[in-house]
Amino acid sequence: MRHFVRTALAVAGVALFVTATGGCAGGGGGTAPATSRAPSPANSPSAPGPSATPPAAGRITIKDYAFKPAALVVRPGAAVTVVNQDSVTHDVTATGGRAFATGSIKPGATATFTAPAKPGGYPYFCSIHPYMKAALTVRP
Template sequence: MEDREHEASDRPMLMTSPGRMARGIIICAVTLAIGFAIVHTLFDAMFANPPPVTRLQAAQPPPPPPPAAAGVTQISILSGAAVQGNPDYDPDDAQVPAGNKVVWINADNVPHTATSGTGPEDEATGARFDSGIINGGEKSSEIEIKDAKAGETIPYYCIVHPYMTSQLTVTEAAAGGGGGSTNSSPVENVLTIPSGAAVQGNPSYDPAELTITQGKTVLVRNADNVPHTVTSGTGPEDANSGKSFDSSILDGGAQIEINTSSLSPGDYPYYCIVHPYMKGKLVVTE
């Protein structure tokens, strides 16, 4: 008798009746049917008007700095200079006429400085000049060297990367009493390839249209961190591509001069062989 009662107590107890279960199933089915009908009716409107999303846009590089004014010596901080052992400042021993100011152009993608002294341990560090932080793609202000005397050599380095060292040598002032630019071409004939030019849609050349007097020289500077060219023609399909002038490959931080003596007055479109969507125009006048 006890065994039978024990077996009976182990049997699961039904908490609802078959009728209640059937009604529950019917309620669930009706609810699902109503939900399906609502979604089916409004599906086209929901699809046409999705919920708003946040669009992330790639950060745009800063606009390139304008070329230096007359009486200013330009020195480049080369792309990749932050890597120890790589070339850093160009020229490594800049010749600065007495009275000239100096501008450092950072063609690298990380911050640098140009600070007088042999290193952080130098007690006179920054006493002659200090560019302050120069962000990638930007340039320093025009810096005057304190008490500059012709014939002296002044070492300098980067505070952020002290293994980057260089020097500048002060030379006699240019004829006319003022310090002329160390570039062989007038500064208004500087053509810059801006940082970020390789990204389609960004500015390609600065200025996009450069007007120059026949016989003058164009100084092309690549301030980007990838190779570019300045090649005459409308694009790779142009049969006369490169016949008027061609800078050849310019690595990041490099520069080259293009002489216009052989060019007749007129318009000369040009482009980058590496990135053909980069285009500009050179206008030669008499």
């Protein structure tokens, strides 16, 4: 019985210590480290909510072999400017048809294309680096 009481007191002491110090993450700050996640189309600043009107113009930046944002929402016929901030040439080419294509964009250069008039989703990629992919959504 004596052993049981000592064990119970020890467990209670540990629980009190953990509670008083804010847990065991980092020794007492009590604040968990911030986590980050890539924005989804629903929470991306360039992806307005269902009731918001998409912008009349859009901008895609190419940097570090990636399109940013990865999901862009614009109105039909919107002007979309593409800025190449990489050190190599890229392009923006719609998949599955000829909805839009910029042609080659040299490092530091820009190109503009017109978003399709028909609402819908338009995936695109860089034909020079086919692993680079993103999507344009056209919505009134």
